[in-house]
Amino acid sequence: MKKIRCLNPISNQGLDLLEKDLYQIVETDDADAILLRSFKMHDFEISDSVKSIGRAGAGVNNIPIDKCSEKGVVVFNTPGANANGVKELVIASLLLSSRDIVGGINWVKGLEGDSEVAAKVEKGKSQFVGPEILGKKMGVIGLGAIGALVANTAVGLGMEVLGYDPFISVEAAWSLSRAVKRSINLDEIFAECDYISIHVPVIAETKGMINKDAFAKMKDNVRIINLSRGELVNDDDLEEAIKSGKVAKYVTDFPNEKVVSMENVISIPHLGASTPESEDNCAIMAVIQTKDYLLNGNITNSVNYPACNMGVCQTAARVAINHKNVPNMVGQITTLLANNNINIVDMINKSKQQWAYTLIDVENEVAENIVKELENIEGIVKVRVI
Numbered sequence: 417m418k419k420i421r422c423l424n425p426i427s428n429q430g431l432d433l434l435e436k437d438l439y440q441i442v443e444t445d446d447a448d449a450i451l452l453r454s455f456k457m458h459d460f461e462i463s464d465s466v467k468s469i470g471r472a473g474a475g476v477n478n479i480p481i482d483k484c485s486e487k488g489v490v491v492f493n494t495p496g497a498n499a500n501g502v503k504e505l506v507i508a509s510l511l512l513s514s515r516d517i518v519g520g521i522n523w524v525k526g527l528e529g530d531s532e533v534a535a536k537v538e539k540g541k542s543q544f545v546g547p548e549i550l551g552k553k554m555g556v557i558g559l560g561a562i563g564a565l566v567a568n569t570a571v572g573l574g575m576e577v578l579g580y581d582p583f584i585s586v587e588a589a590w591s592l593s594r595a596v597k598r599s600i601n602l603d604e605i606f607a608e609c610d611y612i613s614i615h616v617p618v619i620a621e622t623k624g625m626i627n628k629d630a631f632a633k634m635k636d637n638v639r640i641i642n643l644s645r646g647e648l649v650n651d652d653d654l655e656e657a658i659k660s661g662k663v664a665k666y667v668t669d670f671p672n673e674k675v676v677s678m679e680n681v682i683s684i685p686h687l688g689a690s691t692p693e694s695e696d697n698c699a700i701m702a703v704i705q706t707k708d709y710l711l712n713g714n715i716t717n718s719v720n721y722p723a724c725n726m727g728v729c730q731t732a733a734r735v736a737i738n739h740k741n742v743p744n745m746v747g748q749i750t751t752l753l754a755n756n757n758i759n760i761v762d763m764i765n766k767s768k769q770q771w772a773y774t775l776i777d778v779e780n781e782v783a784e785n786i787v788k789e790l791e792n793i794e795g796i797v798k799v800r801v802i
C-alpha cells in the first residue's frame with residue numbers, strides 16, 4: 417500500500433484515480449508521495465520515505481528543489497493544466513486595468529439607500545472613464561503555456577501584440593498566432609507597449625525584473641498585469657512609478673502588505689488557477705504522474721530529474737536509481753549487478769543538468785544487501801526496487 421499525503425486540498429477528480437487497494441491518503445510523515453498546490457515547503461521536513469512531490473500547478477518556487485534533488489525526491493508539476501484558467505483572468509485583468517470598473521462598482525455600492533441612484537450614476541460616471549484596448553500595444557513577457565494563450569487572445573481582441581521569450585519551446589512557438597511580433601529584447605516591450613503582462617517563472621534571473629530601470633524605459637500610463645509571481649516586481653520601485661504617473665494601473669494576483677495599500681493597484685487573491693476545470697486538470701495530471709513514478713519508476717514532467725519511460729516492468733524486478741550526473745555511474749552500477757550475478761534485460765540512463773536517473777530491468781530478484789551496496793556508491797542518492 418502506497419501512502420499519499422496532500423498538503424493542500426487536491427481535487428477529487430485526481431484523488432479518485434488512486435485505487436483504494438493500492439493507495440492510502442495519510443496525514444502522517446511516512447508518505448511515499450506528496451501532492452500540493454501553493455503550500456510553502458521550504459521549512460517542511462521531507463522524510464526519507466518520500467519519493468516524489470507532485471505540484472498540482474505550474475510554479476514550483478514553493479518547493480525546495482535543490483534539497484529534493486539531493487534526497488532523490490522527484491518533483492513534478494503539471495505544465496499547461498491551468499493555463500486557460502489563468503489566461504481568462506489575465507484578460508479580465510487587462511480590462512480591469514483599462515476601464516475603472518472596480519472603482520465604479522465600489523462607488524455605486526456607496527450609493528446604497530440613496531433615493532436618486534439612477535440619476536447620480538449618470539452624473540458621476542465620467543470619473544471612471546478608461547481607454548479601450550482595441551488597437552493598443554500589448555507586451556507579453558514569457559511565451560509558455562499561459563503567455564502564448566494570452567498573446568493569441570490579445571490578437572483576437574484586436575491588440576497589436578509583442579512577445580518576448582528567449583527560451584521559447586518549439587511547441588509554444590508553433591502555437592503562436594503569426595500576428596504576434598517577436599521582440600528580441602525587453603527594452604522594445606518596455607518602450608512600445610501600453611499594456612505589459614508577465615508570464616515567467618520566478619527564478620534568480622527574473623526576480624525583480626520589473627524594477628526602476630525597467631519602469632524608466634516604459635511609456636507613461638502603462639498598465640502592468642502580473643499573474644505570475646509577486647517577486648518579479650520590485651515593490652518600492654513600483655510605488656515610485658505609480659506615484660510619478662508612469663504606471664496607471666498594476667493588477668496582481670500576489671498582493672502583499674506593501675502592495676495592498678498602494679493607489680492604482682488591483683489586488684486579486686491568487687485566483688488565476690481557481691477554476692474547477694484547472695483544479696481538476698492539475699490534480700488528474702499530478703496523480704497520474706505520481707502513480708506512474710511510484711509503480712513503474714517512469715518520470716514525466718519533472719522539474720529536477722529527466723523524463724524517463726520504460727513502460728511496465730515485465731521482468732523479475734526493476735531497479736530505479738536517482739544519482740548525480742557524473743562520469744562512470746552506469747559503469748559502477750552495471751559492474752556491481754554483474755558481480756552479483758544479476759543479468760540486465762533492459763536499461764535506460766538519462767540526465768537533466770546535475771542530476772541523472774537510471775532504470776534497469778533485471779532477470780533476478782534484487783536482495784536488500786545489493787540495494788545497500790548500490791546506495792553506497794558515491795553520487796547515488798536513492799535506490800528503489802520496483
Ligand SMILES: NC(=O)C1=CN([C@@H]2O[C@H](COP(=O)(O)OP(=O)(O)OC[C@H]3O[C@@H](n4cnc5c(N)ncnc54)[C@H](O)[C@@H]3O)[C@@H](O)[C@H]2O)C=CC1
Pocket residue numbers: 473474475476495496498499502557558559560561562563580581582583584585588615616617618621622643644645669686687688689690
Ligand atoms: N496566478 C496563478 O494562479 C498562476 C500563476 N502561474 C505563474 O505563471 C508562470 C508561467 O506559467 P506557465 O506559462 O504555465 O509556465 P511555462 O513554463 O509554460 O512558461 C514559462 C515561460 O517563461 C519563459 N521564460 C523563462 N525565463 C524567461 C526570461 N528571463 N524572459 C522571458 N521568458 C522567460 C520560458 O521560456 C517559458 O516559455 C508560472 O511559473 C507561475 O509562476 C502559473 C499558473 C497559475
Ligand SMILES: O=C(O)CCC(=O)C(=O)O
Pocket residue numbers: 453454472473474475476498686688689690
Ligand atoms: O494552485 C493554485 O491555485 C496556484 C496556481 C499557481 O500559482 C501555479 O500553478 O503556479
